[in-house]
Amino acid sequence: MYLLDRAKYFLSVFFILCCSHLALFVNETKSEEINDPMEIANPILTTKGINENPYEIKASKGIKKGDDLELFEIEGKLKTKNGIWTYLNADRGIYNQISGVIFLFNNVLFYTENNEKLISDEAIVDLNKDIITLLSNVEHLNQNNEIKAEKSVIHGDFQKIAFFGNVRTNLKINN
Amino acid sequence: MNKKNILLIFVFFICIQLNSFAEEKNINILSNELKIDKELRISTFIGEVYVHDENLEIWADKIIITLENKNDKIKDILAIGNVKIVRVNTEIYGNRAQYFLKNNSVLVTENVIVKENGSKIVGDELILDLDSSSSIMKSSNSNRVETIIVK
Numbered sequence: 001m002y003l004l005d006r007a008k009y010f011l012s013v014f015f016i017l018c019c020s021h022l023a024l025f026v027n028e029t030k031s032e033e034i035n036d037p038m039e040i041a042n043p044i045l046t047t048k049g050i051n052e053n054p055y056e057i058k059a060s061k062g063i064k065k066g067d068d069l070e071l072f073e074i075e076g077k078l079k080t081k082n083g084i085w086t087y088l089n090a091d092r093g094i095y096n097q098i099s100g101v102i103f104l105f106n107n108v109l110f111y112t113e114n115n116e117k118l119i120s121d122e123a124i125v126d127l128n129k130d131i132i133t134l135l136s137n138v139e140h141l142n143q144n145n146e147i148k149a150e151k152s153v154i155h156g157d158f159q160k161i162a163f164f165g166n167v168r169t170n171l172k173i174n175n
Numbered sequence: 176m177n178k179k180n181i182l183l184i185f186v187f188f189i190c191i192q193l194n195s196f197a198e199e200k201n202i203n204i205l206s207n208e209l210k211i212d213k214e215l216r217i218s219t220f221i222g223e224v225y226v227h228d229e230n231l232e233i234w235a236d237k238i239i240i241t242l243e244n245k246n247d248k249i250k251d252i253l254a255i256g257n258v259k260i261v262r263v264n265t266e267i268y269g270n271r272a273q274y275f276l277k278n279n280s281v282l283v284t285e286n287v288i289v290k291e292n293g294s295k296i297v298g299d300e301l302i303l304d305l306d307s308s309s310s311i312m313k314s315s316n317s318n319r320v321e322t323i324i325v326k
Contacts, residue, residue, distance in 0.1 A: 144247050147209065161211045169204040169220070171240075173249055173276070 054079040080157040100128040146170040216242040234259040266290040
């Protein structure tokens with residue numbers, strides 16, 4: 001009798017373990033299906049809402065993984081509140097659909113119609129908050145200034161730019 | 176060579192001559208932070224600020240550069256906090272200094288000390304004319320200008 005009870009007990013434990021293992025396996029398969037990378041040729045991201053500032057970001061290739069879209073050979077343009085277009089280029093980037101943030105990597109370049117140029121190794125573009133953060137080897141060039149820094153934060157309309165970390169400025173004066 | 180060509184060459188040389196008069200000056204600034212506000216037309220350099228050009232060196236806690244409203248020319252440069260200016264053999268200390276580019280002069284205020292060849296002058300206000308290399312030290316009625324000359 002004791003042995004029968006013991007066998008029943010082990011059988012039920014074994015059954016529970018099997019069920020949980022099966023459930024885990026099903027879950028993993030499902031998540032794999034969701035996270036299965038999907039390649040997109042020439043993806044284009046554009047403004048979704050009427051109240052948003054217009055933007056258009058193109059890439060030669062995109063790989064969609066969940067909420068993230070990895071972009072290659074990026075070219076884009078964002079319109080500031082002042083109506084000035086800011087153009088951008090980068091070798092690679094990751095766009096998160098939920099946060100509306102694009103992380104840009106390698107040869108990041110921003111330039112405006114006002115002959116303003118910003119170069120960095122990495123950048124974060126927050127399309128919702130209208131803030132651009134440039135990181136590592138930041139360079140800002142215009143007709144009067146040449147600024148080098150470790151980090152720069154630009155508010156969308158390009159009217160306020162802050163530089164941080166070992167800031168080196170060269171001013172050309174024609175007074 | 177016809178008259179037209181001669182006139183063109185003449186105009187070309189006049190342009191070169193005029194361009195040489197429009198002197199371009201480079202100023203280098205090192206700082207921990209820089210904030211540019213294009214609406215207010217000011218650039219604020221913060222933290223261990225060091226400015227140098229071919230004639231002048233300035234150290235300060237903060238330096239504010241204001242641009243003119245109509246163009247991108249510099250109106251004035253204001254240095255605030257632990258200001259030190261070095262020019263040739265002269266060292267000037269103060270808590271506030273304003274550099275006016277229009278008349279190439281510097282106004283140093285608050286605990287001003289001028290050190291030159293071992294001599295020391297203490298006062299409240301110093302006006303330094305960079306073109307004529309002349310300077311005027313002033314003091315309030317209560318504090319008179321104090322000069323220590325080392326022979």
